[in-house]
Amino acid sequence: MKLDAKIPEGPMAEKWTNHKFRVKLVNPANRRKHKIIVVGTGLAGASAAATLSEQGYQIEAFTYSDSPRRAHSIAAQGGINAAKNYPNDGDSIYRLFYDTVKGGDFRSREANVYRLAECSNLIIDHCVAQGIPFAREYGGYLDNRSFGGAQVSRTFYARGQTGQQLLLGAFGALQKEIKKGGVKMHTRCEVIDIVVIGGQARGIISRNLITGELTRHEADAVVLATGGYGNVFFLSTNAMNCNASAAWRAYKKGAAFANPCYTQIHPTCIPVHGEYQSKLTLMSESLRNDGRIWVPKKAGDKRPANQIPEEERDYYLERKYPSFGNLVPRDLASRNAKQVCDEGRGVGPTGQAVYLDFADAIQRLGKANIEAKYGNLFEMYNRITDEDPYTTPMMIFPAVHYTMGGLWVDYNLMTTLPGLYALGECNFSDHGANRLGASALMQGLADGYFVIPNTINDYLASNKFEKVSTGHDAFAQAEKEAKDKLDRLLAVKGNRTVDDFHKELGHLLWENCGMSRNEKGLTEALEKIPQIRAEFWKNVNVPGSADDLNQALEKANRVADFMEFAELMVRDALDRPESCGGHFREESQTEEGEAKRDDENFCYVAAWEFKGLDEEPVLHKETLEFEEVHLAQRSYK
Amino acid sequence: MSEKINLTLKVWRQKRGEAGGFKTYEAKGIDTDASFLEMLDVVNDEITLKGEEEPIAFEHDCREGICGCCGSLVNGKTHGSHERTTLCQLHMRHFKDGETIVIEPFRAKAFPVIKDLIVDRSGLDQIIAEGGYVSVKTGNAPEASTTPIKKELAEAAMDAAECIGCGACVAACPNGAAMLFTAAKVSQYALLPQGHPERTQRVKNMVAKMDELGFGNCSNEYECAVACPKGIDVKNIARLNREFIKATLSQGK
Ligand SMILES: Cc1cc2nc3c(=O)[nH]c(=O)nc-3n(C[C@H](O)[C@H](O)[C@H](O)COP(=O)(O)OP(=O)(O)OC[C@H]3O[C@@H](n4cnc5c(N)ncnc54)[C@H](O)[C@@H]3O)c2cc1C
Ligand code: SF4
Numbered sequence A: 001m002k003l004d005a006k007i008p009e010g011p012m013a014e015k016w017t018n019h020k021f022r023v024k025l026v027n028p029a030n031r032r033k034h035k036i037i038v039v040g041t042g043l044a045g046a047s048a049a050a051t052l053s054e055q056g057y058q059i060e061a062f063t064y065s066d067s068p069r070r071a072h073s074i075a076a077q078g079g080i081n082a083a084k085n086y087p088n089d090g091d092s093i094y095r096l097f098y099d100t101v102k103g104g105d106f107r108s109r110e111a112n113v114y115r116l117a118e119c120s121n122l123i124i125d126h127c128v129a130q131g132i133p134f135a136r137e138y139g140g141y142l143d144n145r146s147f148g149g150a151q152v153s154r155t156f157y158a159r160g161q162t163g164q165q166l167l168l169g170a171f172g173a174l175q176k177e178i179k180k181g182g183v184k185m186h187t188r189c190e191v192i193d194i195v196v197i198g199g200q201a202r203g204i205i206s207r208n209l210i211t212g213e214l215t216r217h218e219a220d221a222v223v224l225a226t227g228g229y230g231n232v233f234f235l236s237t238n239a240m241n242c243n244a245s246a247a248w249r250a251y252k253k254g255a256a257f258a259n260p261c262y263t264q265i266h267p268t269c270i271p272v273h274g275e276y277q278s279k280l281t282l283m284s285e286s287l288r289n290d291g292r293i294w295v296p297k298k299a300g301d302k303r304p305a306n307q308i309p310e311e312e313r314d315y316y317l318e319r320k321y322p323s324f325g326n327l328v329p330r331d332l333a334s335r336n337a338k339q340v341c342d343e344g345r346g347v348g349p350t351g352q353a354v355y356l357d358f359a360d361a362i363q364r365l366g367k368a369n370i371e372a373k374y375g376n377l378f379e380m381y382n383r384i385t386d387e388d389p390y391t392t393p394m395m396i397f398p399a400v401h402y403t404m405g406g407l408w409v410d411y412n413l414m415t416t417l418p419g420l421y422a423l424g425e426c427n428f429s430d431h432g433a434n435r436l437g438a439s440a441l442m443q444g445l446a447d448g449y450f451v452i453p454n455t456i457n458d459y460l461a462s463n464k465f466e467k468v469s470t471g472h473d474a475f476a477q478a479e480k481e482a483k484d485k486l487d488r489l490l491a492v493k494g495n496r497t498v499d500d501f502h503k504e505l506g507h508l509l510w511e512n513c514g515m516s517r518n519e520k521g522l523t524e525a526l527e528k529i530p531q532i533r534a535e536f537w538k539n540v541n542v543p544g545s546a547d548d549l550n551q552a553l554e555k556a557n558r559v560a561d562f563m564e565f566a567e568l569m570v571r572d573a574l575d576r577p578e579s580c581g582g583h584f585r586e587e588s589q590t591e592e593g594e595a596k597r598d599d600e601n602f603c604y605v606a607a608w609e610f611k612g613l614d615e616e617p618v619l620h621k622e623t624l625e626f627e628e629v630h631l632a633q634r635s636y637k
Numbered sequence B: 001m002s003e004k005i006n007l008t009l010k011v012w013r014q015k016r017g018e019a020g021g022f023k024t025y026e027a028k029g030i031d032t033d034a035s036f037l038e039m040l041d042v043v044n045d046e047i048t049l050k051g052e053e054e055p056i057a058f059e060h061d062c063r064e065g066i067c068g069c070c071g072s073l074v075n076g077k078t079h080g081s082h083e084r085t086t087l088c089q090l091h092m093r094h095f096k097d098g099e100t101i102v103i104e105p106f107r108a109k110a111f112p113v114i115k116d117l118i119v120d121r122s123g124l125d126q127i128i129a130e131g132g133y134v135s136v137k138t139g140n141a142p143e144a145s146t147t148p149i150k151k152e153l154a155e156a157a158m159d160a161a162e163c164i165g166c167g168a169c170v171a172a173c174p175n176g177a178a179m180l181f182t183a184a185k186v187s188q189y190a191l192l193p194q195g196h197p198e199r200t201q202r203v204k205n206m207v208a209k210m211d212e213l214g215f216g217n218c219s220n221e222y223e224c225a226v227a228c229p230k231g232i233d234v235k236n237i238a239r240l241n242r243e244f245i246k247a248t249l250s251q252g253k
């Protein structure tokens, strides 16, 4: 395997324009002859499927949900970034690019990030044209707000439901193309393997989740837009069905997996409250615009918040980072919360929480104003915790939220498996070691609406596509393997539920490969994961049958993949003894306890190649060059 | 403070292609801070380990009230009886120790049961496919700030756009109508200038599809708005009716 990022020549600001001109095009009359499979219909997948269909390609799209509108993207609250500079506060494409590279702690590819910033403005134009009801000012123009990691207001939003509105826009576009006959939509169908013929991705195996039937689908190219792997931790803010399986199968079929250890822990989530808990709920980061984060100065101070006088409170972010204050990037906000809790200054029944206090903001702006801005979030908080954030400070704690790692892709978003593309959270491309708020929606839509429709043509036009039939041996074999695996899961008939194993794995990862990591913990996890996996295959209990709607079986099949994937994640974390972004290695910190990068030795993307389950994967390095943004230790002081 | 409660559940069980019926389960030691779906998780774990039957199938994903996957009739009410709440956001503190809870799938002619509490709501997507969007191709859009929109209109459009497509309105309607759902989408685009070029076909096609798929007629019962977890206003139905009349009149000309 050789990594070739295919970064276009020329000055940064001209690369994308030049590239679009240089790539080969498919004549409009020939597009109908190419079938493209799109797996996943969240922001990235729905926008890609709709746009490619508009261009005239034949699309088959898949989602395990009953409707594309249910994808995890729907849950994004805070907003989407763009470099419009409507507030006239010094923003530009260059600044968005710069902030994203810096925010990612210099572990992303500059050319991709620059393109992302360029596309950001087109996304807003397109979404407004789609009738997405973004927030507006009294003059009728679009409103912006600020978000962590930036000193300008560049975030567009639709109340606390930006992801919902953007997804419904992309979903509408997809429905439009379905109606026109350009997209064949397969809902309640889970893709369980990728089929490779002659070294190219040529199809997939899908399982109908109602009947259990396995079906074969061939195409000239396969696009994965299947989201992130945060649920490997069991508890996360991701939707319950999010999983890594499609990406993992792709990895096993020859697509390199990049930076699996880069996971983002979001600082503002509702703390864990019980054993039965199935997921964690995010409180949008936009709350940090007006809420002030604090803990008592004294360890073990158990007084209720309103009895702790001002001078005995530690607004630790404002104290340590005066210029960014409560708006420092997520990794810093999270790590600092963990630190104060480790010092015994955490609050709430478990001591694993910090306050997010709106008292000052309510006094300054009035309750009505705060309600207008955050009403729905406060309501959600109240519903879950039974507490009133208007009168008692919220309690928050970090939780797994987003995964920067993913399938390695070149500038065209193609993986190392020819003909297989990866879009959205599923790829590794733009956020380096830490993603800034409001930039995942931007990336998903940039990839789907603007990038893939201008790059996939190059592959389709430069290759000859022999007709493949689904009767081909490769399809038969992939289907057989999938079926055997499902049968094996059902045959174990052990004593533990799938969730029980998933929790055990998740807990191990949270403790040893979570907010802070060290060699000892990682080595230990690397030993334990194969043991948990072996026990899973000996003792899991999956009821029901394979030829019916069987949610336990769906889950078991995904958890079986998490059991393998976790090992790669930990291995990657162990192999990167530097700290960067969300990956904090205790061995590598500054005197003040901040993450310390090692650019001399680790300024690369770690792309792993599968060599067999019992073999060690092979590491390939894509060296990162920084032409524009100079490598510097991040500072938000 | 949370406590533990015990409940009796009467749950609708139905296999694909067979008739269904109620079965009784005990839910013991349920934490009142748990959500309704987490309570079902606990019961399902027990069923699984007992090994006599399959766990209860129910649909869910985000578990934070936004994806629209979840939803069942709880004691005859869609999403339970708590105001403006999806089932996943209903917490067990609203139930009393010793209570019996009846849980069944959404009932509507256009929502056939697939298994247990899971129904087929794909009709809602088919209605959207008839015009619940603006037909703008990627690449066509003008600069975003060239379309100023009155704040009040943008807000009203957003109120309508908050629909999560859960189908509770259909299940709550005595006629099984999808009027509130359809009206929410029609309204969003009737309020915004971007939706105007297609407003005539949009309303006609979406309403026609609704009828074709076996959703009932609206007889102004307004049960839908009571059931709606997102508080979609019945005013939207009046707006749909106006749009529809305008559309049929303009066709006559
Ligand atoms: C609570 C929350 C709030 C967030 N808020 C923001 C925010 O304010 N701003 C921001 O920029 N980002 C935010 N994010 C991050 C952002 O929402 C996600 O990164 C982004 O939406 C991912 O989009 P996607 O299209 O890549 O994947 P997803 O939306 O996860 O879609 C994945 C799709 O793939 C399908 N799929 C997966 N596997 C298979 C398979 N094997 N077979 C068939 N189909 C499959 C799924 O059905 C789904 O359709 C938030 C995330 C969370 C968890
Ligand atoms: S209108 Fe309300 S009840 Fe009906 S689908 Fe939308 S959110 Fe659900």
Ligand code: FES
Residues within 6 Å of the ligand: B059, B060, B061, B062, B063, B064, B065, B066, B067, B068, B069, B070, B071, B086, B087, B088, B089
């Ligand atoms: S599970 Fe998403 S709305 Fe309830």
